Amino acid sequence: MRQSQLFTKTSKTAPKDEKAVNAKLLIRAGFVRKMSAGIYAYLPLGWRVIQKIANIVREEMNAIGGEELLMPTLVAKEYWEKSKRWDNDVVYKTEESSAIGHQSSYGLGWTHEEVITYLATHFINSYKDLPAVRHGLPLAVYQIQNKFRNEPRAKNGLLRGREFLMKDLYSFHIDKADLDQYYEQVTGAYKKVFQRLSLDTKITEAAGGAFTQEYTHEFQVLSPAGEDEIFYCAKCDFSQNKEIFQGKAGDKCQKCGDNIQQSNAIEVGNVFKLGTRYSEAFDLRVTNKEGKKDLVVMGSYGIGITRAMATLVEVYNDDKGIVWPEAVAPFKVHLIALGGKEKSKIEKEADKVYNQLEKAGVEVLYDDRDVSAGEKLGDADLLGMPYRAVISEKTGDKIELKRRNKDGVQSVSVTELLKLLK
Amino acid sequence: MRQSQLFTKTSKTAPKDEKAVNAKLLIRAGFVRKMSAGIYAYLPLGWRVIQKIANIVREEMNAIGGEELLMPTLVAKEYWEKSKRWDNDVVYKTEESSAIGHQSSYGLGWTHEEVITYLATHFINSYKDLPAVRHGLPLAVYQIQNKFRNEPRAKNGLLRGREFLMKDLYSFHIDKADLDQYYEQVTGAYKKVFQRLSLDTKITEAAGGAFTQEYTHEFQVLSPAGEDEIFYCAKCDFSQNKEIFQGKAGDKCQKCGDNIQQSNAIEVGNVFKLGTRYSEAFDLRVTNKEGKKDLVVMGSYGIGITRAMATLVEVYNDDKGIVWPEAVAPFKVHLIALGGKEKSKIEKEADKVYNQLEKAGVEVLYDDRDVSAGEKLGDADLLGMPYRAVISEKTGDKIELKRRNKDGVQSVSVTELLKLLK
Numbered sequence: 121m122r123q124s125q126l127f128t129k130t131s132k133t134a135p136k137d138e139k140a141v142n143a144k145l146l147i148r149a150g151f152v153r154k155m156s157a158g159i160y161a162y163l164p165l166g167w168r169v170i171q172k173i174a175n176i177v178r179e180e181m182n183a184i185g186g187e188e189l190l191m192p193t194l195v196a197k198e199y200w201e202k203s204k205r206w207d208n209d210v211v212y213k214t215e216e217s218s219a220i221g222h223q224s225s226y227g228l229g230w231t232h233e234e235v236i237t238y239l240a241t242h243f244i245n246s247y248k249d250l251p252a253v254r255h256g257l258p259l260a261v262y263q264i265q266n267k268f269r270n271e272p273r274a275k276n277g278l279l280r281g282r283e284f285l286m287k288d289l290y291s292f293h294i295d296k297a298d299l300d301q302y303y304e305q306v307t308g309a310y311k312k313v314f315q316r317l318s319l320d321t322k323i324t325e326a327a328g329g330a331f332t333q334e335y336t337h338e339f340q341v342l343s344p345a346g347e348d349e350i351f352y353c354a355k356c357d358f359s360q361n362k363e364i365f366q367g368k369a370g371d372k373c374q375k376c377g378d379n380i381q382q383s384n385a386i387e388v389g390n391v392f393k394l395g396t397r398y399s400e401a402f403d404l405r406v407t408n409k410e411g412k413k414d415l416v417v418m419g420s421y422g423i424g425i426t427r428a429m430a431t432l433v434e435v436y437n438d439d440k441g442i443v444w445p446e447a448v449a450p451f452k453v454h455l456i457a458l459g460g461k462e463k464s465k466i467e468k469e470a471d472k473v474y475n476q477l478e479k480a481g482v483e484v485l486y487d488d489r490d491v492s493a494g495e496k497l498g499d500a501d502l503l504g505m506p507y508r509a510v511i512s513e514k515t516g517d518k519i520e521l522k523r524r525n526k527d528g529v530q531s532v533s534v535t536e537l538l539k540l541l542k
Numbered sequence: 543m544r545q546s547q548l549f550t551k552t553s554k555t556a557p558k559d560e561k562a563v564n565a566k567l568l569i570r571a572g573f574v575r576k577m578s579a580g581i582y583a584y585l586p587l588g589w590r591v592i593q594k595i596a597n598i599v600r601e602e603m604n605a606i607g608g609e610e611l612l613m614p615t616l617v618a619k620e621y622w623e624k625s626k627r628w629d630n631d632v633v634y635k636t637e638e639s640s641a642i643g644h645q646s647s648y649g650l651g652w653t654h655e656e657v658i659t660y661l662a663t664h665f666i667n668s669y670k671d672l673p674a675v676r677h678g679l680p681l682a683v684y685q686i687q688n689k690f691r692n693e694p695r696a697k698n699g700l701l702r703g704r705e706f707l708m709k710d711l712y713s714f715h716i717d718k719a720d721l722d723q724y725y726e727q728v729t730g731a732y733k734k735v736f737q738r739l740s741l742d743t744k745i746t747e748a749a750g751g752a753f754t755q756e757y758t759h760e761f762q763v764l765s766p767a768g769e770d771e772i773f774y775c776a777k778c779d780f781s782q783n784k785e786i787f788q789g790k791a792g793d794k795c796q797k798c799g800d801n802i803q804q805s806n807a808i809e810v811g812n813v814f815k816l817g818t819r820y821s822e823a824f825d826l827r828v829t830n831k832e833g834k835k836d837l838v839v840m841g842s843y844g845i846g847i848t849r850a851m852a853t854l855v856e857v858y859n860d861d862k863g864i865v866w867p868e869a870v871a872p873f874k875v876h877l878i879a880l881g882g883k884e885k886s887k888i889e890k891e892a893d894k895v896y897n898q899l900e901k902a903g904v905e906v907l908y909d910d911r912d913v914s915a916g917e918k919l920g921d922a923d924l925l926g927m928p929y930r931a932v933i934s935e936k937t938g939d940k941i942e943l944k945r946r947n948k949d950g951v952q953s954v955s956v957t958e959l960l961k962l963l964k
Contacts, residue, residue: 127609127683129665153661156618156648161661164609164683187549187586193615193650193688194634194705196578212616214634214650226578228615228636228650239575239583243551261549261586266615266688283616 121451122474123487123499126150128163130499140345142430143277145442149502151450158274158282165503166429168450170285173428174264176316176447177287180309184302186262186289191235193266194226199234203401210269228268233420236261236290237398244416246407250294258302262289264425278430279345279386285425293417294406296331299393306421310339310389317428318445319388319435322352326361330395335364339423340385345434350385353378386431387424394418436525442504443525451485453477453541454505458493458512470511473519473534482541500524509537543873544896545909545921548572550585552921562767564852565699567864571924573872580696580704587925588851590872592707595850596686598738598869599709602731606724608684608711613657615688616648621656625823632691650690655842658683658712659820666838669828672716680724684711686847700852701767701808707847715839716828718753721815728843732761732811739850740867741810741857744774748783752817757786761845762807767856772807775800808853809846816840858947864926865947873907875899875963876927880915880934892933895941895956904963922946931959 128150135154138144143160146152151166162170178188194214200206212228229235244250250259267286274282289306293299307323314321322342325335338361340350352359353373358380369382396415399405405413429448436443446452455477457470470488477484485505487496493512500508501524510520519537522529532540550572557576560566565582568574573588584592600610616636622628634650651657666672672681689708696704711728715721729745736743744764747757760783762772774781775795780802791804818837821827827835851870858865868874877899879892892908899906907927909918915934922930923946932942941959944951954962 125607125609125679125681127611127662127665127681129671131664150665153664155614155621155657155660156616159614159616159618161614161657162612163661164611167611170612185547187547189549189586189589190584190592192577192581192583192705194578194581194690196581199577212636212648215637226634235577235583238577239585240549242553242575243549243572249551257547259547259549268616283614 121485123485124489126164126485128165130502138277139275140277140279140430141437142279142345142433145433145437145502146278146430149442149504152278156282158271158280160278160281160283160426162426165450169429169432169444169448170425172448172450173317173425174285174287177264177313177423177425180313180316181262181287181289184260184305184309185257186260188263189261190263190265191229191232191239193229193268195229195232195235197225197227199238200227203234203398205234210271212268212270229265230267230269231420231422232263232288233290233394233398233418234402237402237404237418240292240416241402241404244292244404244406247294247409247414250292250298250406250416258291258293258305260289260291260302262287276345276347278426279434280347281426284427287423287425289421291419291421292404293419294408294414296395296417299417299419303391303393303419306391306419307337310391310421310423313423314339314388316447317432318447319428319431321388322350322359322385323357324350324352324359324361324385325364326390327364328392330393330397334393336390336392338387339389340387341431341435342383343386343431343434344384346384346386348385348387349382351380351382354381386427386434388428388431389421389423391421392419394420436504440498441502444504444506446506449483449504449506451483451505453482453484453507453509454500454503455484455486456496456500456508456510457486457488458496458510460493460513462513466511466513473509473511473537476534476538477541480538480542482538507541543907545907546911548586548907550587552924560699561697562699562701562852563859564701564767564855567855567859567924568700568852571864571926574700578704580693580702582700582703582705582848584848587872591851591854591866591870592847594870594872595739595847596707596709599686599735599845599847602735602738603684603709603711606682606727606731607679608682610685611683612685612687613651613654613661615651615690617651617654617657619647619649621660622649625656625820627656632693634690634692651687652689652691653842653844654685654710655712655816655820655840656824659824659826659840662714662838663824663826666714666826666828669716669830669836672714672720672828672838680713680715680727682711682713682724684709698767698769700848701856702769703848706849709845709847711843713841713843714826715841716830716836718817718839721839721841725813725815725841728813728841729759732813732843732845735845736761736810738869739854740869741850741853743810744772744781744807745779746772746774746781746783746807747786748812749786750814752815752819756815758812758814760809761811763810763853763857764805765808765853765856766806768806768808770807770809771804773802773804776803808849808856810850810853811843811845813843814841816842858926862920863924866926866928868928871905871926871928873905873927875904875906875929875931876922876925877906877908878918878922878930878932879908879910880918880932882915882935884935888933888935895931895933895959898956898960899963902960902964904960929963
């Protein structure tokens, strides 16, 4: 698209109340804007990144049999009471209003175990409805949705919001063995998601499993901005959350003997065996082969979509701005026309290249604005598209191509550019 | 997908508290489920329909220069106060909570004029930022998002919900003439949207325009389920909402002299000239060519996404179930294997056809369940895919193909089937 038509503009400075690198850069580049503490609007460029992240997650969830749906945000008190989660400080509650004859109060969905378990009672009744007997495929549903949590301290930019986008997947099983098997499948899918997002994650053991002595697992990205602390081995796959790790940095890894390291980390995903906590609360049972009623065994699996965007910014930035990995960049290439003395000729040439790129299906942001070369080049670095293509008096009939994450430029013809970017 | 793997099942009866045809059929077919009055969960089949509607809307909004973004649901009191819309019964408000040091109260977004106008103040400062000077293209942004309205009587199924999905587009203009021009463009885009959705709309004049004596326009679908009443001419394009129409059914049309008719109707979309109401509230101004500050002129344009789904069900159904138009059907074809005596042979054949359809990119729901022929055929009618393809002992090496909206069947080979559906 033409940058002159973009709703947003960049700004030289970030709002003073933002401390986190992710918020500073995303706001300066016009990807997001803060509305209140912990609450952001996702502007066109940011929304493109979010949609790309969401689509990668979607593809990998579909690949393991996940069916997409959407649950409500307004979840009536009665559902939370069944699971004893109404009295939770994290829940935003609507005021009870009798003024217009409507008395009930809702809690805004901050997670959806209650809703999905209630919904499942309408459709899961027999062991035949569950995966083990259904072509070996799981019964699992997911949504990508805004969640609400009344965080006392909404700091750290988009890493800890009061309203944020999350993918939550829920699975239903005849027994623990079936859940265990699917839990591994989901873990595999998560590995693929984060690999595609260029996020290097440590699969980290944490407390809270539904079954005795079993851990849940968090997908942690090492980063000084992370609010979690993990102890991990750089040589093998050992990693534990601070809460459960017994020892200290420098200890020998219990798996391979190497040195244990300590780091702050950002939790971008988690997998969790719920067991029967919610099926008990909502009486979700299936008739088994003997005609008896068994509680359904459940799993729950989250990925923070907007947190993933923020994490990418924390990991991929330099002193000039954001450096988006190709899979999530809003546009693949930033085409820049630097007019100079031969302005109209250069612009004509750039328009032509822009149309050719568009026609070839290359996602291109075209800086056709009437601003200085310095501003254009500075904005390109701040916005962080993987490629920058400059057309100027200097480039002649060639185009100067630069990768955002590499030094040095190359001079290419239009044909070569199209071939490289297609 | 295989129907045996679908999260939902159909049911013979609808919940007793649902009076509306749309809710009854959508619930029976497993497309949605009610959680509370006016609040529904959108289940996998329903979510597929919603995504198809949303994507059609998206394409047409992009075609008129709309940039997609996402604004928050939690909108702090201070924003609503600026426009004097905090004291509005329709707004769900969160309880103020001092328990964890967080005092502010939010109104849940039921429309986003306040938010978008606030956001625009960061990016629109000069007349150069506005459409007239930007290649003649508008500056307009939209989102597709769940909205919240505390409706006193949430009846009529998904036609009037407390939480529902809406597309809202906002545009920014240098003057009224520019807005007028874009208003026509949006009207044209809306015509395309509803045509693609197979919804026949009357563009209906209604009260509420920001400029003297000007009307706003509603896109109304004639239906006994509609809560609106309109007076229209069947011969020409005259149509007015009950509120403004001066006269009665049977009067002569003031445009063409034909008889005016009266009907209930469902408002699926509207276009609205906001004028400067919100730019005044948020001091959204641009420096004009003379260096003076002018208020920005705005427009706002809505389409009810979930309401469109409900309207389609109201318009396209028969005594057996839903009859989806092809553009929004969750799947194009419902493939049904009727086992009989040669069960394993039939199933093998059907599996093969299923795989061929999938490979060809045809969206197919394959009823591979171990249930009676009557149940399969009944479900196919209830779910309402445009095509039903039956493989049974009777069909031999052919397939019996039926259109949901037509009587009569035809016998086709697999090759013909693929050609027809591709």
